[in-house]
Amino acid sequence: MPPYWNPCSYLPRRLQIVASLTTFILLCFLFLGSTSREDTDPYLDKVPFGSQIQQGAHQVVDNLPKLPNVNTPQWLNPFRAPAHTPPPEQANSSSGEARWYTDFKWRNPFSSSVTLDEQRAVLPPLPDRPPVYTYYDPGAGRKDEHMKQTEQDLLQIWRRAWWAQGFKPVVLGRPEAMNNPLFRQVQGLQLEPELDLEMMRWLAWGNMGSGILSNWLAVPMAPFDDPLLTFLRRGEYPELTRYEGLENGIFIGSRDAIDSAIKAAIAEPTIKTKKSVVEALPGKAFRIDSNNGGIAFYSTGTIKEKYSAISAKLSNPSLIGEGLAMLTELINSHLHTIWQNTFSSGIAVLKPLPEHSTAMIEPALDLARNLTQCAASPIPASCPPNRPRCKPCVSDRMQIHTPPVFRNTSTLFTIATVPHPYTMTSLLHERDDLSVRFVRRETARDQWITAATKELLGTGLSSFSRLVSVKDAVASDYGAAHSLWLTAERPPDKTSEKDLEELDFIFGFTLPRTPTEDGKSEDPVPRPNREKPPSLPPTDFGEGMVLSGPQLEKERSLLERAKMLLRRAGSTRQIVGKQSSNPAARMRGVVEAWNLADTEAWKFVRAFNARRRLERRKWEEDEDDFLGKGTWDRWVDKII
Known part of the structure; x- marks a missing residue:
């Protein structure tokens, strides 16, 4: 055997390297990895191990001075978990307490899932107005x-x-x-x-x-x-x-x-x-x-052919102003008539939970009575030029219904009043001294939306699933044209000209300002100066529901007290489990947290109406200078 013989020479080159390294490491463990007790350092027993080190660390931490509790911003923590941020505020996205965010995700059941803000409602983008x-x-x-x-x-x-x-x-x-x-x-x-x-x-x-x-x-x-x-x-x-x-x-x-x-x-x-x-x-x-x-x-030829009474005035130079006034009244009455013909099934004033919502829907009933009246007209039985076969109001009166459920019918116009859950809870239980214990143990959740949609969606769906249908009925193109949704805490004030003017622009014609008590006109052609019939206490507002005078007065009192509490509470959102310096805000927060679906529906309707008012008023402000309302009247003849 030659002296330079290597047993690994029969292996491939790469395996030779691996075998050599493995042999070297084993020899190191064999000769260098074991020692006797006598060869160790005499101070080895004094080195702490395991539990001794842990115990000493705890003693050091316990003896450290207490540092003040500082609320360090989360963004300073480099190891923080990522978090979504609320979307930025949009221009013209608030009016009073109502706040909203415009997004195509408006049909999500809960707006807070988009805005990360309990106070902002998500509304559909405003349609372009050509x-x-x-x-x-x-x-x-x-x-x-x-x-x-x-x-x-x-x-x-x-x-x-x-x-x-x-x-x-x-x-x-x-x-x-x-x-x-x-x-x-x-x-x-x-x-x-x-x-x-x-x-x-x-x-x-x-x-x-x-x-x-x-x-x-x-x-x-x-x-x-x-x-x-x-x-x-x-x-x-x-x-x-x-x-x-x-x-x-x-x-x-x-x-x-x-x-x-x-x-x-x-x-x-x-x-x-x-x-x-x-x-x-x-x-x-x-x-x-x-x-x-x-x-x-309403061209000159059309007026001459169809409306001879007005044509006679317009052909006389001294009576042109009187003829134009008659034409104004005629066009408005025709707009009202065509709207009534569109909804041949009448008007439905939504009245869920009818035993306790009579006072709440009174403004909606007043509005319905105005809509079913015959508008003042110089030619009562006439029709517009494009609808010669219309049904004049004097021969075909609209009916008012008060169903306890929402019905999606194309020939039925719906006026719905959405209450805040605090208002609804107070009316249902006939008390205004609500407490956290009472709300949690004695009241059911989301009673209004469940009652309003039980015919449309059945009784098996959760209240959260019903929100999509309600939002669609309020804000879709079809829904907005076939219904009007109000809040119980801010109904149209029949004594406020601004509120009445807002309704005029929603419907497209001037509404009669004096509703009758039973929805029927004494005169087939009511005039603005017609004497109003004596006021009678409403007794039969619902589908067979009769309410006596004292009961109705109690409902009205509870409704007013609920409005006052909500005004005191403001827009504060109370988180359950925390104390609040404002008892009204705390109670409002508790009720809203217990009735999430009803709260979402109420906030959505409030924001939708607020944005609609803001849109129209902004347009009117932009057009003010061109409508003769400014200091320098554009409609005044100028010599240039």
């Missing part, structure tokens, strides 16, 4: 103050009707026409006054761009889901279009098409002999649409 323009020139013709006032009343009817149908009405005037680059060319034509007014109207429309141009005597008079109105709400108008039978009542088109039409009219050699832009343009300039059933146009 602009609809009209042109008004106060200097066209000689007018006295009475005539100007009646014209402004007609403009207000026009604005209110288009707003209620989901549009943004805008009144244009001569300043918009002068801002159009084509204005100088039109001025050089020296047109007749009638055609000049028509050209100013088109120039003002072309200055604003794409949209709808409407005569201020052309108003939408149809259900919300009418095909023409649904098309117009989309805001897409690829072709210049006019509607058969509406003359110059309404046009739609894009900016380029409008400018092209104005240029073509200016280039027409015989334009001075024409009376309107439509006559001056070639026949192929417009697409003519026969689907015109959603618009009622």
Whole structure:
């Protein structure tokens, strides 16, 4: 055997390395890893091990001085768990105590899952309101103050009707026409006054761009889901279009098409002999649409043909103002009549838990009685031009129902009053001295929403599952057009003109201001100055529910005390288990925590109504300068 023989040489190169290292480590353990007791350090027994070290550490910690309790911000902790942050506050997202957040997740049962805030309700995004323009020139013709006032009343009817149908009405005037680059060319034509007014109207429309141009005597008079109105709400108008039978009542088109039409009219050699832009343009300039059933146009020819009593006034120069006042009353009554015809099954005033909610729905019943009245009209049995076969109010009266459950019927308009859970609990148990013990042990949860939806959704679903259907009934396009949801703590005040005006813009017409006690008119044509019948205590408000005078007074007293407590509590959200310096806020928090679904429904309705009021008031503020309400009246004739 050669002296240099290596037993590992028969192995592959990599295994030789592994075998050599393994042998080396084993030899180290064998010769260096074991020692005798005598070879150890004599001080080894003094080194602490295991439990001795742990015991000493505890003694050191116990003897440390106590440090003050400092609330260190969570963001300073590098090992903190990640947490979602509430979404930022949006512009115009609060009104009084109501706060909201706009998001497409508004159908989630609980808003706090989106906002991470118990006080903010999630509402659907506001639908886009396509602009609809009209042109008004106060200097066209000689007018006295009475005539100007009646014209402004007609403009207000026009604005209110288009707003209620989901549009943004805008009144244009001569300043918009002068801002159009084509204005100088039109001025050089020296047109007749009638055609000049028509050209100013088109120039003002072309200055604003794409949209709808409407005569201020052309108003939408149809259900919300009418095909023409649904098309117009989309805001897409690829072709210049006019509607058969509406003359110059309404046009739609894009900016380029409008400018092209104005240029073509200016280039027409015989334009001075024409009376309107439509006559001056070639026949192929417009697409003519026969689907015109959603618009009622009270043109001169229509008034002469259908409403001779008004036509006789308007044909007399000294009685034009009186004739316009009659026309204002007629259009408003027609808007009211078509709304009543839309809901042929009547009005349902929702009354869940009827034994204890009579006082709570009184404002809703007053509103229902106003809606079922016959509006004042100079021609009571007449119909609008676009609905010649309507059913006038004098021959077909609406019925008022008070069902204990919500019914999703397209021909039934629902007025629902949603109470705060504290209000509902106080009324149900006929006491206002609620306590935590009583609420937790003696009351059932979410009684209002369960009772209101038991027919629609059955009795097997949880109260949380019912919230989606309620929110859809309140805020969807279909639901908002077929129902009105109020809160018991802030119903419309029949003595407040602001609240009544808000209702006018929701429905699209001026509501009668004096409801009758039984919902029936003594006069088939009620007038604003009609003498109101003597006030009687309501006795039969519900489906067979009779309430005596003392019981009703007790309900009213409990309702008022509940409102006072909720006002004192403010918007404070009390967390159960913590003490509060405000007893009202603590009690409110306890009841809200016990009735989460009822609380969510109440906050959603409150926020939806607050946002609707804020939207309209902001629009009116933006339009104030153009409606003769400012210091410098735009409608005053100016010499430039």
